[in-house]
Amino acid sequence: MDKIANNSEDYIKVGNEKFVPLITEAEIQKRNTELGKKISVDYKSKMPILIGVLNGAFIFLADLIKNIDIKCEVDFFKLSSYGDEKISSGHVKLLKELNADITDRHVIVVEDIIDSGLSMKFILEMMSKSQPASLSVASLLVKPDSLKYDFKIDYIGFEIADKFVIGYGLDYAQKYRNLRSIYVLSE
Ligand code: IMP
Ligand code: MG
Numbered sequence: 001m002d003k004i005a006n007n008s009e010d011y012i013k014v015g016n017e018k019f020v021p022l023i024t025e026a027e028i029q030k031r032n033t034e035l036g037k038k039i040s041v042d043y044k045s046k047m048p049i050l051i052g053v054l055n056g057a058f059i060f061l062a063d064l065i066k067n068i069d070i071k072c073e074v075d076f077f078k079l080s081s082y083g084d085e086k087i088s089s090g091h092v093k094l095l096k097e098l099n100a101d102i103t104d105r106h107v108i109v110v111e112d113i114i115d116s117g118l119s120m121k122f123i124l125e126m127m128s129k130s131q132p133a134s135l136s137v138a139s140l141l142v143k144p145d146s147l148k149y150d151f152k153i154d155y156i157g158f159e160i161a162d163k164f165v166i167g168y169g170l171d172y173a174q175k176y177r178n179l180r181s182i183y184v185l186s187e
């Protein structure tokens with residue numbers, strides 16, 4: 001009962017909506033290896049702290065750090081802006097605060113996806129107040145056509161079209177985060 005498909009060839013049915021494969025598990029892991037290597041070089045001797053944005057980034061962050069071969073730390077905080085809908089509410093709320101002291105630290109914010117950029121803008125403004133030594137952004141996915149705010153995205157997994165996606169941490173009404181690959185809503 002309630003079993004969901006979890007291999008890249010299948011599509012996912014959610015009510016009347018159909019999600020089709022977009023990025024495979026193998027493609028994601030290959031990209032994670034590349035990003036991890038790049039971060040390891042860029043942050044050599046800097047002991048960065050990777051800060052994951054909950055809930056979406058938990059799988060990406062877990063896989064990414066396994067590909068980083070320098071000393072690093074990890075922390076999380078939680079934001080909410082989507083509610084259970086596919087379209088952003090346009091508001092960002094801080095639901096769980098960061099525990100780590102990031103003053104004078106090299107911070108890498110890790111996100112699952114940057115859509116309008118509102119959440120990341122909020123995060124970067126909030127983090128800047130603590131005066132980190134440096135602040136960069138890693139996002140598994142970016143939707144360039146829907147970006148409304150201007151900031152640098154230092155590490156990008158994949159650029160995708162402005163369509164709703166699920167899987168590999170990304171949810172639809174809190175479900176489907178456990179899919180191993182990424183699926184896109186087909187219209
Ligand atoms: P933004 O503030 O518009 O950039 O939206 C960022 C947040 O919205 C992400 O951290 C995700 O949690 C969520 N989000 C944006 N697009 C999608 C999507 O296609 N699928 C699932 N969640 C999404
Ligand atoms: Mg998110």
